[in-house]
Amino acid sequence: MKVVAINGSPRKDGNTAILLRTVFAELERQGIECELIQLSGQTIGGCTACGACVTRKDGRCALADDGFNACLAKLVAADGIILGSPVYSAGVTAQIKAFIDRAAMVLAANKGLLRHKVGAAVVAARRGGAISAFDTLCHFLHSKEMFLVGSTYWNMVYGRNIGEVARDDEGMANMRNLGENMAWLLKKLHT
Numbered sequence: 001m002k003v004v005a006i007n008g009s010p011r012k013d014g015n016t017a018i019l020l021r022t023v024f025a026e027l028e029r030q031g032i033e034c035e036l037i038q039l040s041g042q043t044i045g046g047c048t049a050c051g052a053c054v055t056r057k058d059g060r061c062a063l064a065d066d067g068f069n070a071c072l073a074k075l076v077a078a079d080g081i082i083l084g085s086p087v088y089s090a091g092v093t094a095q096i097k098a099f100i101d102r103a104a105m106v107l108a109a110n111k112g113l114l115r116h117k118v119g120a121a122v123v124a125a126r127r128g129g130a131i132s133a134f135d136t137l138c139h140f141l142h143s144k145e146m147f148l149v150g151s152t153y154w155n156m157v158y159g160r161n162i163g164e165v166a167r168d169d170e171g172m173a174n175m176r177n178l179g180e181n182m183a184w185l186l187k188k189l190h191t
């Protein structure tokens with residue numbers, strides 16, 4: 001079993017990465033392989049509404065290869081998917097929104113590629129807009145026939161500078177519990 005996470009932060013190994021690795025720690029403790037994809041440093045642009053994915057139906061985005069198709073292929077091959085983003089202007093980052101928009105189109109044209117996978121969303125925030133960002137990530141997962149995993153609160157943790165999220169005890173406990181719940185569901189589905 002494998003879980004792939006996408007970190008939508010342009011800040012590599014920042015707070016969102018810390019949250020995703022905290023969820024990973026519990027998954028790995030239970031024998032589940034994990035891979036982190038960081039969009040930082042990548043140049044995945046937004047959907048241009050060319051419609052080629054709808055015509056071709058080949059499970060790929062027709063835009064010049066900027067790494068998007070490789071990322072999407074990893075999600076399609078995974079049993080579980082976690083989307084993570086810091087809050088930017090009360091929403092998700094442009095980087096993960098670009099990824100979501102393109103993936104949503106390709107997956108609408110090629111139905112069922114993420115069907116019955118286990119999904120979760122996590123958000124890092126300084127102060128405001130976390131629920132809105134969380135909703136955007138969940139809406140994508142939900143509309144692709146995935147089973148969303150919850151925890152004891154919505155999956156948002158507070159901190160500004162790198163490492164500050166570790167001081168949000170309730171938020172970090174929520175991440176660990178999320179990993180536990182994800183592992184539970186993955187095992188129910190696959191063993």
Ligand SMILES: Cc1cc2nc3c(=O)[nH]c(=O)nc-3n(C[C@H](O)[C@H](O)[C@H](O)COP(=O)(O)O)c2cc1C
Pocket residue numbers: 009010011013014015016017085086087088089090091124125126127128129130159160161162
């Ligand atoms: C351009 C920009 C916009 C931001 N907008 C918000 C915001 O609207 N609300 C908020 O709570 N934090 C906001 N933040 C703070 C980040 O969400 C916060 O620092 C987060 O922990 C960063 O996570 P990262 O290290 O994974 O990038 C913003 C940060 C930047 C750089």
